Amino acid sequence: MVERLRYRLEIGDGAGSCFRNQRYRVVESRHWAVGISVRGWSVSSSNAATPFTPPSKISIDLLHYDSIVAAVTGANGVFHLASPNIIDQVHDPEKELLDPAIKGTNSVLTAAKELGVRRVAVTSSISAITPSRYWPADVVKDENCWADIDYCKTKGLWYPLSKTLAEKAAWEFAKEKGLxxxxxxxxxxxxxILPPALNASMLVILRLLQGIAQI
Incomplete structure (x- = not known):
């Protein structure tokens, strides 16, 4: 039986990352029906054994719940993959990073619960684990190790902060709602990468090759 899965790449910057692209290729290789959802970009799998044709354009805004519902409807499983990562100066941490990551995660999980999705796979980050300045150096970092929220706020490490708070929100939702x-x-x-635009990780490599020391 073919599972109808929508592989969702919700944020433009994260949509082009190697991790997300390889995940797409994995689900395609298993002949699942796949749909990709991203801001202003959508694609459907040509390899699905049973065709699953999403709308001609699936547009997602993580801060608009109805757009998430439209993308999740009909899916048995959801991969919640991307949140913004900004290499240059962050001018408005709440708007640019924190809200899309935290509120967006809660909205995806809420839609999944309401629409009967069986499982949601959330991509967090090593940035939700480190910096963890008080974790003992001789102890393996496990699920009990989190990035230091106060340190991230003090140092302006907004991406680690956004990933940490988003993952905490995901686990809390799962516990409370039984998802x-x-x-x-x-x-x-x-x-x-699939799209022509560089994502944040590849931009770092490009700048290193260009001899730009300040990243």
Whole structure:
């Protein structure tokens, strides 16, 4: 039986990352029906054994719940993959990083619960684990280790803060609502990307090759 899965890449910057692209190729190789949802960009799988044709354009805004409902409807599983990562100066942390990550995660999980999705796989980050300045150096960092929220706020480390708070929100939602949620915390993953635009990770590599010391 073919599972109808929508592989959702919700934020433009994260949509092109190697990790997300490889995840798309994995689900395609299993002949699941796949749909990709991203701000202003959508694609449907040509390899699905049973065709699953999403709307001609699935547009998602993580801060608009109805757009998430439209993307999740009909799916048995959801991969919640991307949240913004800004290499340059962040001018409005709440608007640019925190709200899309935290409120967006809660909205995706809420829609999944209401629409009967069986499982949501959330991509967190190693940035939700470190910096963890008080964690003992000789102890393996496990699910009990979190990035230091106060330190992130003091140092203006908005991406680690957004990923930490978003993952905490995901686990809290799963506990309270009984939704099957799994989380993966990848480090930096580099490789081929699908869209022509550079994502944040690849932009770092480009700037290093260009001899730009300040990243």
């Amino acid at each position: 099957d949620v799994v989380v993966v915390n990848p480090g930096t993953v580099l490789g081929p």
